[in-house]
Amino acid sequence: MRKTLLVLAGVLALLVSLLAAAPYLFKDKALAYLRTAVNEKLRTRADFSDINISLFRSFPNLSVGVDRLWVMEAPGFSGDTLLSAKRIDLVLDIMKAIRGDYEVTAIRVESPRISARINKEGLPNWDIMAEDSSRLPLEESRSLVLD
8 A cells, every 4th residue: 555655746846846837848939939929920029038838836737938128119110119017927727728729718918018199190109910811800700809
């Protein structure tokens, strides 16, 4: 009986240590992927200094943190910073994330600075998303939500 408990305790310790080490093992890959993915989706530039992935910060969910994030204004504006934050944490449902369905359950922002403006032509500086042919026009997406 004692040997069985020791083996189970060892297996449990191994699983916990693998869960703790997994974010560090894939950190460089995740950092490069996130940087590329964010800048492909924007018509402007964005960058951050570091990414932190944790299974313990928001247990039982997955927490993805981005440190020192900044996003530039839309093209045609003065090139000032649209958004900056000391840290942004996204909390994801871990079971859905494993299946590839990323559902954000919470967003935490530390020290945000947002500079939202509209120019003389009536265009907002926060219109920074790149065109995506798979997205519906705003009028169609509103009618789908309301119906």
